[in-house]
Amino acid sequence: MKIIPKPENITMLEGNFTFSNSTQIVGLDEFLSNDLRKFVDLKNGEKNSCVFTVAQIDEDYRIEIGENIYVVANSNEGIFHAVQTIKLLILEYYKNEYSYIPCCIIDDNYKYEYRGFMLDVCRHFYSISTIKKIIDAISLFKMNKLHLHLSDDQGFRIQLNRFPLLTDIGSIRKGTRGDGKPVSGFYTQSDIVDLVKYAKERYIEIIPEIDLPGHTSALIASYPDLHCKGKEIEVEEYFGIKENVVCAGKESTYQFLEDVLGEIAKLFPSKCIHVGGDEAPKTQWMECDDCKETIKKNGLKTYMGLQSYFTNRIIKYLKSIGKTPIVWNEAYHDGELDKAATIQFWADGRKAQNVKRALKEGYKLIYSNNKYCYLDHPYSILPIKNSFKAINEMNSLMQFGNVFGIETPLWTEWINGEDKLLKMAFPRTLAIAELGWSIAPGDYNDFKDRIDNGLDALFVLDIASASEKQANPNIVSSFFGILKFYAKMIDKELPRTIRNFKNIKK
Ligand SMILES: [Zn+2]
Structure with a gap:
């Protein structure tokens, strides 16, 4: 049976x-009942039934397929998961407008509580309808989190009533890497309400991210007081690491950010808010009297220490409003966090050591190592077969502590347009x-035997995925693909990124 993700156990029966x-269909609300019945066109046929019940069981759901189908799930969410499994079976065994599903018993449970997908809507903007397509797809494959990266150097993408300039100024940039074509777009509050409701019906929690203190050029362009010296800058049109970060010394910065996060918190019912923490050069802080004073007053040793102080103050506020913070792994420093x-682990190499230490110290971890998850x-750098290798590292990290789950981020510096976006996302997200x-x-070969049904399901959702072959390019096309990818990054702003990179760990 070609079910992705692979269920814990399937016992085949006769017939x-x-x-x-x-x-x-018995025991489903109208939304799920329609979703199940209309996944593919079906003709009228013999009378039988498919009955859903919620009961206390020690697995997520159990499906017994015989003369009738009986589903028992531990919760309404488990019922939703069972419906997704049955949809995939209906599709796999579909023939002449009927589906002849082999009798069997499926017992299923999930490994990680957090199964996420991240979309960067700052570098390029994506419509609500594109995001809904992604929600349709990830929920079909039993993921449960959508992390929206809403603020970065190249754009601020959500309407806040208290700070209209964040969208009037911060959501528009003059062009991309000098092409002179303006890029703009943001979600209104009613867009967000609509999206959150759509996601909730599909058991997806939307986690908003406001990246702080780095990647904040769009914030500073809108409200220059956030900058150490009140510098007037523009929304960035080049990519890379920027030296303009919000001031960690002025009290007014903290007040502003609390007001921003407070409004964000009201829009998203999620328990979690992501507050970034990656790639923050200390260049401006080193020249700022307010930042220096804050270091002195609080007995901090380094500018990295000032970043920890900054992040902890943001975290203290989030806790006070009942939210759980998520940060990128750079925000974890010297046990100060x-x-x-x-902690969301994205950077490998030396930082992986830090991640083990963080786990041992009791932090929860979301696994997103860029090597396997980005x-x-x-595909020339990350063929789908390599995504599977993440399992070895995840298993080894589990010895050290609490691996909360996995997330696959989709950054959009080099991705403009829905077609390309979906081809990069799928099938790797599966x-x-x-x-x-x-x-x-399963191992990759086992997964490969099931992938065609996954691709067919994406097609039903109007998603044109890359093929399995495109997702595993041969050596020659990989070589040129890798060259092309890195050559693209060379532009007039690259020296600035290298300079700023050196100032992250100060
Ligand atoms: Zn400052």
Whole structure:
């Protein structure tokens, strides 16, 4: 059976169940009942039934397919997961407008609580309808978090009533790397309300991110007082690491950010808010009297210490309004970070040592090592078969502490347009979905045998995915793909990024 993510156990039985338009669906609300019945076109056929019940069981859901289908799930969310499994079975065994599903018993449970997808809507803007397509797809494969990266150097993408300039100024840039074509766009508050509701119906929690204190050129362009010296800058049109970060010394910065996060918190019911913390050069702080004074007053040793102080103050505020903070792994430094933070691990190499230490110290971890999880990397750098290798590192990290789950980020510096976006995301996201969900995931060859049904399901959702072959390019096209990807990064702003990179760890 071609189910992605792979269920914990399937026991095959004799015979088939014919799923048709006459199959009576019992125990589902109208939304899920329609979703199940209309996934593919079905004709009227023999009378049988598919019955859903919530009961206390020690797995997420159990499906028994015989003369009728009986589903028992531990919760409404488990019922939703069972519906997704049945949709994939209906599609796999679909023939002449009926689906002849082999009789079997499926027992299933999930491995990680957090199974996420991240979309960067700052470098390029994506419409609500594109995000809904992504929600349709990730929920079909039993992921449960959508992390929206809403603020970066190249754009601020959400309307806040208290700070209209964040969108009047911060959501517009003059062009991209000198092309002279303006890029703009933001979500209104009613867009967000609509999106949150859509996601909730599909058991997806939307986690907003306001990246701080770095990657804040769009914030500073809108409200220059946030800058150490009140410098007037423009929304960035080049990518890389920028030296303009918000001042960590002025009290007014903290007040502003609390007001921003307070309004964000009201829009998103999620328990979590992501506050970034990656790639923050200390260049401006080193020349700022307010920042220096804050270091002195609080007995901090370094500018990295000032970043920890800054992040901990933001975390303290988030805790006071009942939210759990998530940060990128650079925000964890010398054991100074508030223990309430969940750390998202994206950078490998030396930093992986830090990650082990953080786990041992009791922090929760979301695994997103760019080597296996970054969907913006072309398939030549990250073929889908390599995404599967994340499992080894995840298993080894689990010895050290609490691996909360996995997330696959899609950064959009080099991705403009829905078609390209979806081709980068899929089918690789299916591999990450399997690693997040399956207690005993298959190896890549086992996954490969099931992928065609996954691609067909994406097609039903109007998503043109890359093919399995495109997702595993041969050596020659990989070589040129890698060259092309890195050559693209060379531009007049590269020396600035290198200079700023050196000032991150000060
Ligand atoms: Zn400052």
